[in-house]
Amino acid sequence: MSDTVQSLEDLGSAVGVEAEETAPVHVQKLDAHGRAYATGKRKDAVARVWVKPGSGKITVNKKDFNVYFGRPVLQMVLKQPIVAADRDGQYDIICTVSGGGLSGQAGAIRHGISKALTYYEPELRGVLKKGGFLTRDSRVVERKKYGRAKARRSFQFSKR
Template identity: 65%
Template sequence: MADQRFYATGKRKTAVARVWLKPGSGSVTINKRTIEEYIDRETSKMVIYQPLVLTGTFGKLDVTVNVLGGGGSGQAGAIRHGISKALLEFNPEFREVLKRAGFLTRDSRVKERKKYGRRSARARFQYSKR
């Protein structure tokens, strides 16, 4: 099990994260950079660490992530989703805990498209009665 890696894909908005887990010292590498170099917001770091802390594997698994698309929040959500799915590959007993926390469900909320005849997705052009 020392050289075994667990892979999963996570998605959020337009971001896609490919996640690999392997037993190790607990380092998190995102796009060949450390998490401190890649992510500057503490809330995003907290979101990424949530599944590891919840399952008690924080500091026991090395996380390698390749993420593309989206912004900071979307990428953090995609990484969390990917880590959660990879933890299931690592240990299927984590399913109940992760499912209850909502980490296994793909968040389907995406930006609504702009419609023709309108200023944006829902806002109309200003109406002038006279």
Template identity: 70%
Template sequence: MADLQDLKEITGETTEAVEVAVEDRKPVVDELGRTYATGKRKDAVARVWIKPGTGTITVNGRDQEVYFARPTLRLVVGQPFDVTERVGQYDVVCTVKGGGLSGQAGAVKHGISKALQLAEPELRGVLKAAGFLTRDARVVERKKFGRAKARRSFQFSKR
């Protein structure tokens, strides 16, 4: 099978049916004009609502500059807008729980990416290529018994 024509011969369907399925996605917007998504990273979970606006980002009732004091964390949160060239076009309101600030910033980024993809389905390819729609499954390894930490042994004493 080299292309869609071969698929047509196998299934007996036309190629238009396959192409329409990709473009069939519709924006998911509630009655207030918002799009909702949940983002996760490490132990942090972010509930994100986006709506067309001026580009303000509010995290747990505080401005982004106050909540994420480090510039690198603010850069992480803004990455989905930079990649899709939508800077300043959406207002973001999110609540985030669990984890540390780095995990929370990653969770907000994941939530914004998912919400953007739901608001504008044609952005899915760009966000997926950048790797923003994939949930980063890396979490802290648990501590094992007989060990000081997850992998570190207790200090060896010869005498």
């Protein structure tokens, strides 16, 4: 064999193996109604989120999100992925959320909206990933241990 191999592509062609595309191709995932569905989680809260083209209405448990989340901070958390993707007012979002408190529920919906947006528009993945919206925040409450008052706090010490 007198040919020298200069790169891995040459090695593949010499052996007869063709180079494959290694970059994952993200495709649009829609249901029968043309909506993108995703599940978001945060603490003990689980949110089911549907995204479809519309006027920008966000519904949480059959209520407007401004009514369900009274605090402006939670409303801002909810809208973060939409604003980051520059899609404000383009999608109707329907959410059902259960478990946890209001803060955890807002975080779960934010996670679900981010995932659903990437399923509807795969090219938004880079923007949302860079903002940290696609990462599931895995911090949960630590369990209580036996022989302790709480997870880490000891019972009060009595000298006498």
